[in-house]
Amino acid sequence: MIRTASHRHLVILAALVFSGCAQTEIAAPNPSSVRTPAIESREVPVLHSKVFRTILDNGTVVIVIPRPVVPVVSFRIGIRAGSAQDPKGQEGVASLTASLLNRGTKSRDALSIFRAIDASGGDLEATAGRDLTTISGKVLTSDLDPLFALAADMVRHPVFKEDEFARNLEQSKASLLEERNHAGPIARNLFYKSLFGTGPYGHPPSGTMDSLSTLTRSEVVDFYHAYYRPDRTLITFAGDITPEKALALVKSAFGDWTLTTPPPFPTLPAPTNREAKGQTLLVDRPDLAQAMVIMGTYGLRRDDPRFYDALVMNQILGGSTTSTLNHVVRQKNGLVYYIYSGFDAERHTGPFFVVFQTHAPNTPKVLDLTRKILRESRDAPVSQKTVATVQDNLLGQFPFRVDSDDRIASLLLYIETYRLGLTYFTDYPERVKEVTPQSVRNAAQTFLHPEHMVTVIVGPIRKTKVQEGTRVPQP
Amino acid sequence: MSFRLLASLFRSRGYATMGGILVGTALLGFLFFHAPRAGADTTNGSVHFKPVPVVHVYPNGLRLIYVDNPYSPIVTFQIWYKVGSINEIRGKTGISHFTEHMMFTGTPRYPHGYLDREINAIGGQSNAFTDYDFTAYFENTAPKYIDLAMKIESDRMTHLSLTPEQLARERKIVLEERRNDYDDPTQKLVEQVYAKAFRVHPYHNPVIGWEPDIKRISRSDLKRYYTSHYMPNNATIIVVGPVDGPELIAAIGNQFGSIPRGPSPAPVTVREPVQKGLRFTVIHKPAMLPVTMLAFHAPNFKSPDSYALTVLSTLLSGGRSSILYRQMVYQNPIAVDAEGDYEAMTKGPSLFYFYAQGLPKVSPPLLRHRLEGIIEGLKSNKVSKDALERAKKQVISGFLMGQESTFGLGMLLGEMATIGVPLDYLDTYVDRIKSVSLDDIQRVVRTYLTKSNETVGYLYPTGTPKKPSISRPNRIVR
Numbered sequence: 001m002i003r004t005a006s007h008r009h010l011v012i013l014a015a016l017v018f019s020g021c022a023q024t025e026i027a028a029p030n031p032s033s034v035r036t037p038a039i040e041s042r043e044v045p046v047l048h049s050k051v052f053r054t055i056l057d058n059g060t061v062v063i064v065i066p067r068p069v070v071p072v073v074s075f076r077i078g079i080r081a082g083s084a085q086d087p088k089g090q091e092g093v094a095s096l097t098a099s100l101l102n103r104g105t106k107s108r109d110a111l112s113i114f115r116a117i118d119a120s121g122g123d124l125e126a127t128a129g130r131d132l133t134t135i136s137g138k139v140l141t142s143d144l145d146p147l148f149a150l151a152a153d154m155v156r157h158p159v160f161k162e163d164e165f166a167r168n169l170e171q172s173k174a175s176l177l178e179e180r181n182h183a184g185p186i187a188r189n190l191f192y193k194s195l196f197g198t199g200p201y202g203h204p205p206s207g208t209m210d211s212l213s214t215l216t217r218s219e220v221v222d223f224y225h226a227y228y229r230p231d232r233t234l235i236t237f238a239g240d241i242t243p244e245k246a247l248a249l250v251k252s253a254f255g256d257w258t259l260t261t262p263p264p265f266p267t268l269p270a271p272t273n274r275e276a277k278g279q280t281l282l283v284d285r286p287d288l289a290q291a292m293v294i295m296g297t298y299g300l301r302r303d304d305p306r307f308y309d310a311l312v313m314n315q316i317l318g319g320s321t322t323s324t325l326n327h328v329v330r331q332k333n334g335l336v337y338y339i340y341s342g343f344d345a346e347r348h349t350g351p352f353f354v355v356f357q358t359h360a361p362n363t364p365k366v367l368d369l370t371r372k373i374l375r376e377s378r379d380a381p382v383s384q385k386t387v388a389t390v391q392d393n394l395l396g397q398f399p400f401r402v403d404s405d406d407r408i409a410s411l412l413l414y415i416e417t418y419r420l421g422l423t424y425f426t427d428y429p430e431r432v433k434e435v436t437p438q439s440v441r442n443a444a445q446t447f448l449h450p451e452h453m454v455t456v457i458v459g460p461i462r463k464t465k466v467q468e469g470t471r472v473p474q475p
Numbered sequence: 476m477s478f479r480l481l482a483s484l485f486r487s488r489g490y491a492t493m494g495g496i497l498v499g500t501a502l503l504g505f506l507f508f509h510a511p512r513a514g515a516d517t518t519n520g521s522v523h524f525k526p527v528p529v530v531h532v533y534p535n536g537l538r539l540i541y542v543d544n545p546y547s548p549i550v551t552f553q554i555w556y557k558v559g560s561i562n563e564i565r566g567k568t569g570i571s572h573f574t575e576h577m578m579f580t581g582t583p584r585y586p587h588g589y590l591d592r593e594i595n596a597i598g599g600q601s602n603a604f605t606d607y608d609f610t611a612y613f614e615n616t617a618p619k620y621i622d623l624a625m626k627i628e629s630d631r632m633t634h635l636s637l638t639p640e641q642l643a644r645e646r647k648i649v650l651e652e653r654r655n656d657y658d659d660p661t662q663k664l665v666e667q668v669y670a671k672a673f674r675v676h677p678y679h680n681p682v683i684g685w686e687p688d689i690k691r692i693s694r695s696d697l698k699r700y701y702t703s704h705y706m707p708n709n710a711t712i713i714v715v716g717p718v719d720g721p722e723l724i725a726a727i728g729n730q731f732g733s734i735p736r737g738p739s740p741a742p743v744t745v746r747e748p749v750q751k752g753l754r755f756t757v758i759h760k761p762a763m764l765p766v767t768m769l770a771f772h773a774p775n776f777k778s779p780d781s782y783a784l785t786v787l788s789t790l791l792s793g794g795r796s797s798i799l800y801r802q803m804v805y806q807n808p809i810a811v812d813a814e815g816d817y818e819a820m821t822k823g824p825s826l827f828y829f830y831a832q833g834l835p836k837v838s839p840p841l842l843r844h845r846l847e848g849i850i851e852g853l854k855s856n857k858v859s860k861d862a863l864e865r866a867k868k869q870v871i872s873g874f875l876m877g878q879e880s881t882f883g884l885g886m887l888l889g890e891m892a893t894i895g896v897p898l899d900y901l902d903t904y905v906d907r908i909k910s911v912s913l914d915d916i917q918r919v920v921r922t923y924l925t926k927s928n929e930t931v932g933y934l935y936p937t938g939t940p941k942k943p944s945i946s947r948p949n950r951i952v953r
Contacts, residue, residue, distance in 0.1 A: 046548045069546045070879040102795075110805075114795035119865045121872025140872050174811075174834075178763060239879070322595050389596060396598025399548035399617050404880045 039243055042422040046399055051412070051422050052243035059231030060254050063412045063422075064246045065238045067405060073144050073239040074405035077135040077151055078413045080234075081227035083207075084130050084200030084348065085264070090215060092207015093223045096165075096172060098128040100220065101135065101154040103164035110164060113150065120147040126154065128205055131347045132234075132417055138406055141240045145249065152253035155228060165217045173212050183285065183292035183357075183458040186475060190281055191294045191456045195351055201344075208475070226264040230257045234416045238408035278452040280469030284461040290337070291363045291459030295370070296353030297449050299343040302418040308431040309443035310343055310352075315390040316440070317341050317377050317448075318354060324377065325354065329369055335362050339370070343447075347418060352447050363457065363464040374450040382437045382444075394432050528888060531724050535736045536708025539727055540888050542715045547881045550716025552624035553613040554632075555889040558704035560682045561607050561743050561823055569684015570692050570700050572605040573649055577697060578612065579603070580641035582634040587641060590627055597623065605682055608822040609893040615882055618717050622726065628712075629730035632705050642694055650690070653683050660760035660934055661832075664768055667756040668828070668932040672770045676747040678823055706737035711892040715885040747772070747824055754930040762936035764811065765833040767842035770930045773817060773827040773923050776896055781819040782907045783915040784827060784923070789866040790858055790916065791815030791829075791849075796865060798858075799831075803845055809837045813846070822894045827923060839933035853920045857913045870908050 037054045044051050044065060053063045083094045102117075102124070103110040117124045122139025124147060135155060139147045179185040189204045196202035207215070233254070237246045300310060311319075318325035318341030329339050336358045344350030354374070358366050402408050415424045457466060531539040559571050581587035594601045599616035614624035656662050666681045673679040683689075712731075714723060750772055773784055792799045792814040799813035813831040829850075831842040878884045891901075 048546055067546060069544060070875070072876050072879045111796065111801070114801075114805075115861075115865065118794035118796040118869055119861075121868040122876075138876060140875060143872070181763065320595060321591060392596055393598045396596075396617050396620070398598070400598075400600070400615070403547070403549045403882070 040422060044425045046425060047402055053422055054247060056255060058257055061234045061416055062247055062250050063236045063416060064243045065408050066242055067238055068240045071141040071240050072405060073141055073237060073241045074138045074409040076236045076409045076413045077155055078234040079133045079228055080232040081133045082129050082131040083205035085227055089211060090219050091203040091211035093215060093219055094133060095128040095205050096168060097220050097223050098126045098133045099168045100160050100164055101126045101158050104159045104161050105153045105157040106159060116150050122147050124151055130201055130205055148249050149253055156257055160217055160220050162217055172206060176206060176209055183288060186283055187292045187294045187456045187458045191454060194281060194454045200348055201350060229259060230254060231259060234413060236409045236412035239405040280455040281472045282461050282469045283458040283472055283474055285458055286460045288459050290357050291360045291457055291464050292357050293457050294353055294355050295453045295455040296351045297453050299350050299352035299447060300345055301349050302345040306443055307345060308435050309439040310447060312387060312390050312435045313440045313443040314341055314343060316386055324373055328373060329366060335366050360460050360463040361465060363466055371450045374448050378444045378448040382440045384437055387435060387437050387440060391432055395429055529720055533728060533732060535734060537731050538711040540713050540892060541718060541723055543718050543720060544715060545717045547716045549615055549881055550618045550621050551613060551615045551882045551885040552621055553611055553713040553885050553889050554628045555609055555611045555711045555893045556704060557709050557893050558610050559606050559608045560680055561677045563677055566688060567692060567696060568680040568688045570696060571610055572683050573692055574697060574701055575603050575605045575610050576645045576649055577635060577637055578631055580645060581636055582630050583636060584630055585627060593623055607678055607682060611889055625727060625730045633734055635701060637694060637698055639694060653686055653689055656683060660762035661766055663760060664758055664766055664932050664934045667758060668768050668770050668930055671754045671756045672826060672930040673747055676745050676823055704740055707731060707734050708736045708739060711889060713885045713889045715881045750928050752927050757933045759935045759937050762934060764835060765837055765839045765936055766934035767831050767839040768828060768932040769846055770826045770828040771923050771928045773825045775821045775825045776819040780919050783911045783919040784817045785819055785870055786866050786911045787916055787919060788815045788817040789869050790862060793866055793869045798849060802849060803831060809834055809845060820890060820894055820896060839935060843931060850924045857917055863913055867908055871905055
């Protein structure tokens with residue numbers, strides 16, 4: 001494992017300090033086309049390039065960062081059709097829909113799609129997350145056109161054949177079955193469920209055994225028609241491609257995709273700034289030697305203005321190898337294999353959480369110590385020096401978020417999904433630098449509630465000697 | 476690290492030697508790197524840059540290969556030592572990896588913890604890996620911090636403290652790592668198959684070493700191993716990122732120039748005798764799913780057949796249109812995953828191996844039956860021309876796409892330099908792949924995928940399952 005100061009839950013992004021102001025430019029009108037959408041652009045100093053964005057008439061957003069060093073292009077087609085959009089009782093439908101995109105379109109069966117992808121020499125995959133379904137492609141510039149056309153065909157003309165549906169449904173059930181062997185997913189799913197209930201983030205993106213057992217092909221088809229729409233589609237490119245070329249590609253593949261149905265019923269918003277009901281849930285797994293623990297409460301949305309304060313606060317608390325939690329619980333006391341904290345900051349409010357794994361009998365000790373650290377982090381002031389150290393770390397990490405075309409294309413999708421704006425690449429370092437000891441303290445007081453946390457423990461409960469909590473059957 | 480995925484192309488027309496300096500500037504050029512196009516409108520004024528790998532050799536034998544890519548947001552600094560488990564002797568297996576661990580335990584100047592702290596302070600990444608043929612260390616940072624990497628690596632090339640306390644601590648950690656390997660059923664199977672396939676060659680031993688050896692390796696063993704392999708003339712530094720060549724050469728010279736050359740380690744001369752008959756290994760472990768592995772001795776990059784073997788492995792498992800995915804995973808499924816893998820870039824002899832993880836309740840012999848059926852089919856019937864073209868296209872694209880990442884390009888250059896792959900090998904790579912014919916595929920299948928050259932491994936799942944995983948066998952990342 002590559003040791004970095006970041007971890008995968010909290011999206012930690014920073015940028016180096018650059019001068020140079022962002023400018024908006026409007027591309028020169030192109031006489032050969034009737035209407036050319038305005039192209040916005042901003043500097044991306046970290047890449048010595050620019051970012052370009054435009055919106056087609058049908059609502060599809062296109063964003064490009066040209067980076068023409070190597071003849072390779074990465075692209076992402078994001079559809080606002082994530083598991084947050086799963087209708088009640090159909091949990092997992094977004095994920096299953098995504099898995100079927102490469103299993104047949106009006107003009108190609110699954111095997112010819114597989115052959116076409118491999119013949120391009122590139123990669124093309126579709127997956128559903130909480131907020132988005134993403135089709136990811138990477139290919140040599142010379143083979144971009146056919147691969148992108150194929151991706152568009154998958155998005156616009158999937159047929160969801162009955163036998164392919166049945167096959168992928170079986171695979172989804174098999175992987176859920178497999179997940180039951182691992183404490184991590186069990187703990188995480190229960191934690192999200194108890195915090196977010198029936199809200200958009202309450203269920204796992206892959207669904208549950210209950211929901212998958214009743215899911216039908218027609219529900220997949222209905223989901224597809226409701227959410228796969230040009231005005232819910234974002235397309236990003238990074239690599240050896242000009243904005244003009246990208247726009248031409250998108251226009252030819254998606255330009256005639258028109259809205260035929262009214263927009264879907266809006267997803268219910270997730271609860272915000274609610275105080276969690278403090279409770280402990282225990283899942284007994286006598287076969288395990290270790291206890292897996294997740295504890296936490298409500299965090300924030302990614303577009304929350306307090307995000308950067310929360311980011312720095314979390315880095316100090318448990319977001320890096322030199323954080324307080326890691327230093328005290330792991331290095332000083334040797335009580336855990338790992339411990340870290342984070343925010344899942346997405347389109348809706350996600351959790352703030354602390355995760356650790358420990359030898360079962362140590363569980364009460366680690367719980368007490370963690371709660372104590374959380375209380376102290378909430379109550380005690382933070383020094384300017386500590387804040388400055390974290391700021392340097394975050395600024396130094398930022399280039400790694402954009403060190404390949406794949407990462408850049410994904411980051412562009414992220415920026416658009418969470419409405420962070422094209423100025424993101426210069427905003428980020430500025431926002432990080434604006435964080436002060438006082439704003440960190442405010443964030444700690446807002447987000448740390450050691451008395452009202454949901455705590456989920458999966459492991460050999462008797463051996464953990466935990467005195468609190470409610471037993472919950474293994475899902 | 477698969478050669479297919481990481482390799483890039485450069486042209487070598489020869490070196491110019493100038494006072495001990497090998498200059499590649501005008502001579503080595505990435506065939507597929509090219510200057511930004513006019514339409515790309517990059518904001519940086521220097522649109523006409525053309526990245527080229529430059530080789531520089533210092534008087535003490537240290538080699539530097541750097542690529543200036545002004546568009547890279549990061550810089551990777553890597554130091555590759557020509558030492559790995561291939562250099563180990565019986566009774567001391569695992570000493571390369573153990574040494575790698577000790578490299579993080581500090582020197583008098585930079586004590587234990589210093590590196591982690593400093594790297595963390597600048598948001599960088601630092602790690603190391605030990606393999607059969609090499610041990611490599613790297614620091615990836617924002618470009619302005621490259622000096623930190625030089626400072627740390629030059630210091631620990633010769634100044635390790637190797638205190639008994641640190642040694643005792645690391646031994647526990649390595650043994651724990653070794654036990655985790657035992658717990659991982661697939662890893663265990665891979666290890667057994669390698670040990671069966673190689674009887675004499677050091678590839679017989681897992682990179683992490685055998686447990687009794689790890690327990691017995693002494694401080695003086697480590698000290699001797701360290702001083703006889705960690706020296707400038709046994710190392711190559713790779714730098715990729717926005718760098719100023721002359722400044723970089725001077726800075727590295729300042730840091731490493733005064734370290735004296737050492738006696739070159741003896742080359743590994745062991746030869747594996749030709750296998751004469753089927754070999755078998757069976758393990759019963761707690762696992763989720765059954766696994767079958769078939770391994771066949773195969774030549775490395777030095778053989779002209781390596782190109783056909785590379786294309787063959789892609790025909791078998793490159794993407795969802797590949798033979799194994801289609802026949803074993805998609806249609807008439809009996810496996811969740813099935814692969815045919817081959818690594819051309821090895822110092823010693825290579826293996827062509829098949830790996831299939833079955834659906835629950837599928838027996839390992841059934842997996843083998845299906846795999847061998849496919850192999851026999853390839854001996855009697857040629858694959859389609861379309862399938863061959865697809866596979867070649869995938870090999871070549873993978874080859875080029877791999878060089879897009881700064882770190883990945885560094886890895887490729889380091890691995891080549893350390894294993895001893897000549898640069899003209901890459902010069903001709905695409906053409907050699909393109910020229911692989913249907914006859915070549917059939918010939919290499921008939922030549923290498925034979926019963927007398929085969930080692931079979933079965934994993935029968937028992938009891939409580941554990942998550943299976945497969946990566947390239949034996950690559951250890953700290």
